[in-house]
Amino acid sequence: MNKNLKITAQLASLAVLVAFGYQNCAPGTLNSKSLASTSDSTSSFSECADGVCEVVDQKVVAVSNSQNTLTSMLQQTGVTNPSNRTMNTYGTQGTKISETGASNTVTAPMWVAITTVASEVCNDLVNQEKALPANDRRFFTSIDFTKGFNMMSAQAKEDSIRRLARNLWARNESGQEKILIRAAVDEAFSGSTAAADTDKAAFFICTTMLSSMKAHAY
Amino acid sequence: MTTSRFDMKGIATRSALFAVATVGLLTPQMTMAQAEPLFIVAPTVKPEPNAPISAQRTQAHKLFRAITGVSLPIDDSRLKSMEALIAQNKSRDAAKIATNDALFYQNKVRDMAARMANRDESYRTPLNDFIATFVGVVRDSDTTSAKELLTGNFTYQADPAVIAAAGRPAIRMDETDDLVQSNNHYDDIRSNNYALKAVLKRVNGQRVLVDNAIANMPDPAGLITTRGFMQAHADAGTNRRLVEYSFRQFMCAPITDWADGTMPDDRVGRDVDRAPGGSANKYLTSCKNCHTGMDALRGAFARVDWINNNRIRYTPNQVSGKLNRNADQYPAGFATANDSFVNYSNSGRNKDAFGWRNNLSGTGMAAFGRMLADSQGFSRCMVKRVFESVCKRAPAEAETAAVRAMADDFERDNYHMRDLFEVVALRPECGLN
Numbered sequence: 287m288n289k290n291l292k293i294t295a296q297l298a299s300l301a302v303l304v305a306f307g308y309q310n311c312a313p314g315t316l317n318s319k320s321l322a323s324t325s326d327s328t329s330s331f332s333e334c335a336d337g338v339c340e341v342v343d344q345k346v347v348a349v350s351n352s353q354n355t356l357t358s359m360l361q362q363t364g365v366t367n368p369s370n371r372t373m374n375t376y377g378t379q380g381t382k383i384s385e386t387g388a389s390n391t392v393t394a395p396m397w398v399a400i401t402t403v404a405s406e407v408c409n410d411l412v413n414q415e416k417a418l419p420a421n422d423r424r425f426f427t428s429i430d431f432t433k434g435f436n437m438m439s440a441q442a443k444e445d446s447i448r449r450l451a452r453n454l455w456a457r458n459e460s461g462q463e464k465i466l467i468r469a470a471v472d473e474a475f476s477g478s479t480a481a482a483d484t485d486k487a488a489f490f491i492c493t494t495m496l497s498s499m500k501a502h503a504y
Numbered sequence: 505m506t507t508s509r510f511d512m513k514g515i516a517t518r519s520a521l522f523a524v525a526t527v528g529l530l531t532p533q534m535t536m537a538q539a540e541p542l543f544i545v546a547p548t549v550k551p552e553p554n555a556p557i558s559a560q561r562t563q564a565h566k567l568f569r570a571i572t573g574v575s576l577p578i579d580d581s582r583l584k585s586m587e588a589l590i591a592q593n594k595s596r597d598a599a600k601i602a603t604n605d606a607l608f609y610q611n612k613v614r615d616m617a618a619r620m621a622n623r624d625e626s627y628r629t630p631l632n633d634f635i636a637t638f639v640g641v642v643r644d645s646d647t648t649s650a651k652e653l654l655t656g657n658f659t660y661q662a663d664p665a666v667i668a669a670a671g672r673p674a675i676r677m678d679e680t681d682d683l684v685q686s687n688n689h690y691d692d693i694r695s696n697n698y699a700l701k702a703v704l705k706r707v708n709g710q711r712v713l714v715d716n717a718i719a720n721m722p723d724p725a726g727l728i729t730t731r732g733f734m735q736a737h738a739d740a741g742t743n744r745r746l747v748e749y750s751f752r753q754f755m756c757a758p759i760t761d762w763a764d765g766t767m768p769d770d771r772v773g774r775d776v777d778r779a780p781g782g783s784a785n786k787y788l789t790s791c792k793n794c795h796t797g798m799d800a801l802r803g804a805f806a807r808v809d810w811i812n813n814n815r816i817r818y819t820p821n822q823v824s825g826k827l828n829r830n831a832d833q834y835p836a837g838f839a840t841a842n843d844s845f846v847n848y849s850n851s852g853r854n855k856d857a858f859g860w861r862n863n864l865s866g867t868g869m870a871a872f873g874r875m876l877a878d879s880q881g882f883s884r885c886m887v888k889r890v891f892e893s894v895c896k897r898a899p900a901e902a903e904t905a906a907v908r909a910m911a912d913d914f915e916r917d918n919y920h921m922r923d924l925f926e927v928v929a930l931r932p933e934c935g936l937n
Contacts, residue, residue, distance in 0.1 A: 348896035353627055354573045354611050357544075361574050361607075364548035385627050387896070424550045445553065452551040453577035456565045504569050504896075 350502045351387035352380050355400060359407045359496060362454045364424065365414060372406040379403050389503075401497035408492035412485055425449045426488050434479035435487050443468055446491055455500045467494055540702035542670045544606050549577040560590040564598060566936050570894050571602035571929050573611040599926035609701040612925075613642045616893045620727075620753040622736040623745075631694040632687050634732030636660045640704045642921045648706075650886060650919035654754060654873035657724035662693050663705035672696065684711055684718055684731070685814045712816040722820055723807065723843075725873030727754075731816060738810040742775065742826050746808075747801045754876050755858065756885035762857070763793035767848035771800040774837035775830035797849040799838065802827065804872035806843040843868045847875065857881060883911040883919065890924050895934040903933055 350358050356376045360368060382399035384391040415423045416431050427449070428442035447467055451459040459467075471490050475483050495501065557578055564586035569575050576583055582605065586598040602608060617638035618629040629635065640660030641648050648656075661683070662675055675692035682688035693703060710721040710729055721729055728750055737745040751757045765788070772795045778787045809824045811817045827840040847864035859880025866875065876882050887910045892898050899907050910927065917923050929936055 350573070350575070351615070351627060353615060357607070357611060358573075358575045360546040361576055362546075364546050364577070366545060366548060424548065448553045449551040452553065452557075452579055453549060456575060456578040457557060457562070501575070504566070504575065 347389045347503055348387045349384060349389065349392060349499070349504075352383035352385050354387070355380070355383050355502065356403060356407075358502065359404060362501065363407055363411045363492075363496065364453070365407055365410045367410070367414075368407065369410050372403070372410055375406045376403050397497070400502065401493065404497035404501075405489070405493045408489050408496055411492055412489050415488075416485065425453070425492070429484060429488060431484050431488075432481055433484060434481055435475040435483040436477070436479050438484060438487060440468070443471065443487075443491070446488065447495070450492060450495045454495050455498075467491060470494065540606065540699065542666065542672070542698055542702050544610055544697075544699045547580065549580045551577060552579045555579070558587060558591075561587040563587075563590055563937070567595075567599060567929060568602045568605075570896075570934070570936050571599060571612060571925055572605055572607040573615065574607045595930055596926060599929055602929075603922050603925055606699045606701040608925075609639050609643055610699060612893060613639050614700065616889060620889075621732050623749070630687070631690045632730075632732035632735075633659045633661075633683075633690060634727050634730040636690060636693070636700070636704055637727060637730060639700045640706055642925075643701055643704065644706065645920045645922040650914075650921045650924075651877040651882075652726055654726040654728060654877040654882070655870065656726040657710055657721070658706050658708045659710060659730060660704040661689060661707050662698065662703045666703055666705070667698070679711060680718060684713065684816075685812075687731070712818050713811075714818050714820065721816075722818060723868045723870050725869040726877075728873050729808075729816070729869055734808070734810050734816045738805070738808060738816070739813075740810075740826075742773070742802070742829065743805040743808070743824065744798050744802050746805045747798050750872070750876060754885060755879070755881040756888050757857070757881065759794050759798065762797060762849050762854050764797055764849060764852065764854060765789070765793035767796045767800075767851065769796050769799075771803070771838045771846060771848075772796060773799050773802075774828065774835055774839060775833050776837060777833045778837075797847075797854075800846045800848045801872065803840055803843055803845040804866070804869050806840050808869065845872060859884075880908075880911060880915075883914050884908060886919075886921070886924060887911045887914060887928065890921075890928045891934070894925060894929045895931075895936070899933070906931070906933055 356368075356372075359365075365372075379399040379402050382395050383403075384393075384396055411425070415426045420427055420430075426446050428445045429438060444464060447459055447464055451457060451463075471487050471494075474490060475487050561578060561583055564583045565576065565578055567590075568583060568586060582601055586601050589595070589598040589601075614631070614635060615627045617635040618627050619625045620638070621629045621632060621634045637656075637658070637660045638653065641650065641653055641656075652658075661677070664674060664677060667673075667675060675696065676682040676688040693700075710724045711718055712721045712729075714720075714722060723729070727733055728746070733749075734746075737749045748759050751759070751762060769792050772792070776787075776791060776795050776799070778784060780786050780791065806823045806827055807819050809817050809819075809826060823840050823842065831837075831839070844867045845865060847860065849858065850860055850864055860875070861878045861880070862875060863871075864875070866872065884907055887907050888899055891907070891910075910924075910931070913927065914920070914924050928934060
């Protein structure tokens with residue numbers, strides 16, 4: 287779990303770097319670049335290569351503020367009964383999350399806090415889903431939690447990524463995002479045969495996506 | 505003293521987030537057709553992995569998020585409804601889905617009010633009567649003009665019938681212990697995580713300590729005379745802060761914006777040294793700029809004070825001693841003898857910025873509140889605040905004309921706050937299209 291959280295935190299930090307690096311922008315305004323599959327592009331201007339398009343636009347960017355972060359996470363994941371641990375974590379981490387949500391208030395400690403809260407929400411989500419028959423689940427429909435990670439097919443991972451993207455990011459994932467997440471989870475759990483690592487892999491995917499900038503920026 | 509602590513007690517209770525079936529439950533603010541859930545619970549939206557995402561659906565998501573502050577899954581039924589309306593060029597109706605959602609009041613409106621509620625201008629201000637009343641007025645915009653935020657004689661409190669009908673334990677509501685002398689009532693609303701849209705009820709008649717007994721506030725001025733605002737700005741000092749922050753919060757004008765030393769200083773108090781550090785020039789070029797306007801208006805608050813660190817006291821026949829303290833600084837200065845006020849901030853830039861309409865003098869807080877509410881400055885300020893809340897930036901200088909046009913429309917729309925959120929969200933300047 288510690289290794290997973292470390293990797294997740296690194297990925298989250300990477301997401302922030304990608305979003306804000308080399309932008310040279312005034313506070314609150316961003317030359318944003320989102321990676322989108324061609325079918326998801328809604329901008330009139332895009333640069334495409336190898337089937338992956340960069341959609342370039344310029345808009346005001348803000349993030350969820352400390353008051354709204356947990357509300358958004360619960361709405362996005364549909365966790366109906368957040369655990370006491372989740373609530374307590376939010377209680378202690380919330381002060382590190384931007385009060386205003388202004389883009390120039392985003393800091394690394396803030397994103398670590400968001401990742402920490404996201405990990406608890408995802409823990410609740412995985413537990414919620416595991417308790418349901420596969421057909422009744424919303425995100426991990428193709429994952430057999432009784433089997434080891436090595437039995438988790440690529441299709442199962444990609445299906446979960448797609449489902450989580452639609453709820454957490456309000457769009458489909460791009461090809462590049464899918465590759466990135468799959469590579470990360472494969473690296474984290476490569477060679478594992480333990481059923482417990484299947485839980486962790488689901489948790490890992492969820493946390494990576496829920497703690498990403500896209501889940502909180504607008 | 506005001507407090508500004510991150511308030512997490514309200515969401516520490518897991519059970520507070522369970523949905524309570526309230527089908528058929530009616531409160532005075534509900535229609536026959538629709539009962540409002542007492543709690544906000546996240547719906548379990550099942551993603552549709554193979555369904556296309558239209559541009560209208562993406563637009564709906566942006567619009568909902570901008571108005572409520574919350575991101576929904578792209579397959580949420582609310583977004584689908586908004587999508588269909590946007591496809592029919594009914595974007596305004598789509599925006600109404602967002603402003604009708606409990607999340608709008610719980611997050612966006614609450615945040616906007618919290619920033620106006622105390623000196624720190626913090627979103628983390630705990631729920632109090634100021635915030636609850638602001639949320640209530642926005643919710644009830646169909647019947648309540650935003651001008652009543654400065655002129656009304658009411659507050660919003662939890663409706664005990666709504667709570668009882670949901671099978672929840674009663675919250676603290678003793679007038680003396682929990683409403684006049686403490687924030688207990690609102691602390692309980694917050695700690696139980698009740699949906700503000702569902703639980704709030706308008707209660708007419710603000711109640712304060714009049715002399716030494718709790719009675720109706722004789723001089724109500726909407727949010728200005730709420731316990732929350734008074735606690736923030738009538739505590740200690742000389743009641744000048746009430747003037748400063750009334751302008752700052754309701755006219756969007758920090759004192760530095762409207763300081764004007766060209767006006768008469770006949771109402772500057774005796775506690776203001778006319779030669780600070782031995783320099784009369786310092787008074788004339790610096791101190792006078794702010795005190796001219798501020799002191800002339802301060803009289804409106806002559807009869808009110810925040811006492812015992814927990815309550816408002818109004819003394820109908822007596823000027824509060826704080827207004828005349830340190831009279832030895834300049835004995836020839838103005839002595840406050842009643843609650844009269846004069847508005848000297850009515851020339852040059854201030855005249856254009858504030859757009860005063862009615863009498864520029866009067867007596868008492870109600871008249872002061874009315875003067876602000878009737879001004880163009882108030883409507884422009886509400887536009888600016890909503891713009892910043894929804895569009896996540898302050899209007900640029902180049903957008904002044906657009907702001908003023910929106911303010912004029914807001915006034916013609918009878919100061920309908922909820923409509924204002926919808927209108928602003930759909931403006932091209934907001935960048936959500």
